[in-house]
Amino acid sequence: xxxxxxxxxxxxxxxxxxxxxxxxxxxxxxxxxxxxxxxxxxxxxxxxxxxxxxxxxxxxxxxxxxxxxxxxxxxxxxxxxxxxxxxxxxxxxxxxxxxxxxxxxxxxxxxxxxxxxxxxxxxxxxxxxxxxxxxxxxxxxxxxxxxxxxxxxxxxxxxxxxxxxxxxxxxxxxxxxxxxxxxxxxxxxxxxxxxxxxxxxxxxxxxxxxxxxxxxxxxxxxxxxxxxxxxxxxxxxxxxxxxxxxxxxxxxxxxxxxxxxxxxxxxxxxxxxxxxxxxxxxxxxxxxxxxxxxxxxxxxxxxxxxxxxxxxxxxxxxxxxxxxxxxxxxxxxxxxxxxxxxxxxxxxxxxxxxxxxxxxxxxxxxxxxxxxxxxxxxxxxxxxxxxxxxxxxxxxxxxxxxxxxxxxxxxxxxxxxxxxxxxxxxx
Numbered sequence: 001x002x003x004x005x006x007x008x009x010x011x012x013x014x015x016x017x018x019x020x021x022x023x024x025x026x027x028x029x030x031x032x033x034x035x036x037x038x039x040x041x042x043x044x045x046x047x048x049x050x051x052x053x054x055x056x057x058x059x060x061x062x063x064x065x066x067x068x069x070x071x072x073x074x075x076x077x078x079x080x081x082x083x084x085x086x087x088x089x090x091x092x093x094x095x096x097x098x099x100x101x102x103x104x105x106x107x108x109x110x111x112x113x114x115x116x117x118x119x120x121x122x123x124x125x126x127x128x129x130x131x132x133x134x135x136x137x138x139x140x141x142x143x144x145x146x147x148x149x150x151x152x153x154x155x156x157x158x159x160x161x162x163x164x165x166x167x168x169x170x171x172x173x174x175x176x177x178x179x180x181x182x183x184x185x186x187x188x189x190x191x192x193x194x195x196x197x198x199x200x201x202x203x204x205x206x207x208x209x210x211x212x213x214x215x216x217x218x219x220x221x222x223x224x225x226x227x228x229x230x231x232x233x234x235x236x237x238x239x240x241x242x243x244x245x246x247x248x249x250x251x252x253x254x255x256x257x258x259x260x261x262x263x264x265x266x267x268x269x270x271x272x273x274x275x276x277x278x279x280x281x282x283x284x285x286x287x288x289x290x291x292x293x294x295x296x297x298x299x300x301x302x303x304x305x306x307x308x309x310x311x312x313x314x315x316x317x318x319x320x321x322x323x324x325x326x327x328x329x330x331x332x333x334x335x336x337x338x339x340x341x342x343x344x345x346x347x348x349x350x351x352x353x354x355x356x357x358x359x360x361x362x363x364x365x366x367x368x369x370x371x372x373x374x375x376x377x378x379x380x381x382x383x384x385x386x387x388x389x390x391x392x393x394x395x396x397x398x399x400x401x402x403x404x405x406x407x408x409x410x411x412x413x414x415x416x417x418x419x420x421x422x423x424x425x426x427x
Contacts (some may be wrong), residue, residue, distance in 0.1 A: 005034035007199045008112055008172040012038075014196075015168050015206060016110060024106050026052040026092075026132075027064070028113035028125050028171075035112045036064045043073040052095055052106060052132075053079035054088050054125070056239060056318045058341050078103075080318065081341055087238065087322045088128035089217040096132045108132050108167055115173030115205070119185055120220075121240030121319070126169060126189040126207065127217035133167055133210040169207040172196075178203065189214040219326060220245035224297060226256055230304035235295050236326035239319035242294050250420050251294065251359050254393035255301040257415040257422045258357060261391070263305075283307055286354040289383055291345055291376065294320050296327030298357050303331050311337040312353065314345045344379040356380045356390040373403065381407045384427040396421045 001009075016022055023046070025039045036053070043049045051068065055061045061079050068077035078084060080091040084099065095106035111129060116122050169190065175198060182205060186193045190207030197203065220237035222245035224230075237245030266284040267277035285308040290299045293313040302309055311331065313324045321341045331337035340347040358380055360373045373394075380390050390408060394400045396419055404411045408425035415422045 001034050002032050003200055004114060004172050004174075004202045005030075005032055005038075007196070007202050008035060008114070008170055008204060009038045010199075011172070011196045011204045011206065012110055012112055012168075012170050015170065015208075019110070022046075022109045023048060024050045024052065024108045026054060026108050026111045026129075028054045028056075028111070029116055030055060030060060030064065030112070031057075031114065033060075033063050033067055035114075036067045039112065040067055040071045040073055040077075043068075043076055044071055049076065050103070050106065051077045052092070052108060053077065054091065054128070055079070056121070058316050058318070058343055061318075081321075086318050086325075086341065088124060089131050092128050093131035106132055111167065111169045113169075113171045115171045115178065115182065116240055117177075118240045119181055120237070120244060122171070122182060123185050123188070124217055124239035124319070125171075126186055127215060129167060129169065130189065130210055130214045130216060133214075167208070167210055170196075170204050172202055172204040175201050175203060178205070219323070222246050224252070224300075226252065226259070226301050229256070229259055230301050233300050233304060234327065235297060235300065236323045237295055238322040238326070241317065241319040241323045243297075245295065245323075247297050248294065248359075250393050250395075251297045253415065253417070253420045254357060254359050254391060254422055255298045258298075258355075258391040258424075259301065259305050261414055261424060262355065262389075285309075287312065287352065288355045288357065289314070289345060289348060289353045289380075290324075291356055291358045291380055291383075292316075292320075292360055293324045293339075294359070296324035298359065299324060299331075299337060300327050302357075303328065303336065309336070312345075312348055313337060313339045314342055314348060316341075316343050344375055345383055346379075348383050350382045351385045353383045353385065354388050356384055356388070358390060358392045360392075360394075373400065377403055377407050381427060386427055388427045390425050390427075392423045392425070393420055394423075395419065 019042055027035050030036050039051050043051055053064045065079055068074045080086055080088055085091045085094055098105045183193050186207040189210055191209035191211055193207050195203055195205055222235045223232045224235055224247035235245050263278055263281045266281035287310045288302055289312045293299055293315045299311050299313055315321050318341055321339055325339055328337045360376050404423055404425045411425040414424050
């Protein structure tokens, strides 16, 4: 077992008297699957216990489900986004309600996780837990989160505040990446926040007793403008999605030049007079894959410009999928946009897409990793039909053109500035 995973498990045992009385467990970030293995062992010994998975990575989620299946406890393991709601606060509220009668209401006592990279993701995790917490008033009556908050607001005597039952949150990380701001985020939700003793270069943050007036989670909301294409378009940010509810510069640069190029290409193919070609181009019917959709900026811009485009959004991140779902909700309801949470666009049919937009990750942790893009380009090549087009943006100081030339033809540079380069290629 990795040192950090073992530390989180050891702290969990110490904070709960060796898991005495622990019923249900929740897990967020578990990149090695070891926290899940630990929780599954508890389930095997305790037939009434359940495990609730809140991983934001689709591969981690399915790895956790595989661990549960191998241990024979799959019927007591529930994962956000897998036959349940993907947005964490709704997932936990549904779990507390027993998923519409499918199970007995969740009674989560322990939550395990590695610390996420961003404060926004950490805030998403802990505020979502408010939805599954239980309190008791001074008469011993059970209260849910809304009733407890109302009680605390109206009651001016702190000694009579509702008392939260259960839920100890334990998140471990590397000391060099831990900050007082993380304690502050936990302090927004928990009455007691403290740190464990360190083990090597690691330690844990622990939160206990969810406050009755802990704030509910709310997705972020912002706007962006692409001059000439879309004005004050609304974006949503959820958890740790890249760029939150703001436009990321690489995505803006890609969207702007891809749209301009497509308007020109579609206009050339039109038989109408020159002064009406852009209007005709905006009504061109085609399919577009927003590959690694993030907060949905590119899809939002394309939907605003092209009235007959059919958009497929895919991402490995549940936060990205949730954010894009909110950003593109009207198009989803109109069946102009379709969203899938998967790796490398696995759920998209091969040879089915006219245009791919790819704004890929280039970093593994803090290090640039040029190999991250290779399997994405392989997948993009598979999803495009013959003659389909890919638009690709990358940091200008990196050399990715050879990677496109291995897989595509007619690779050209559409735009370049000091930060970003946009390439176009065809299958």
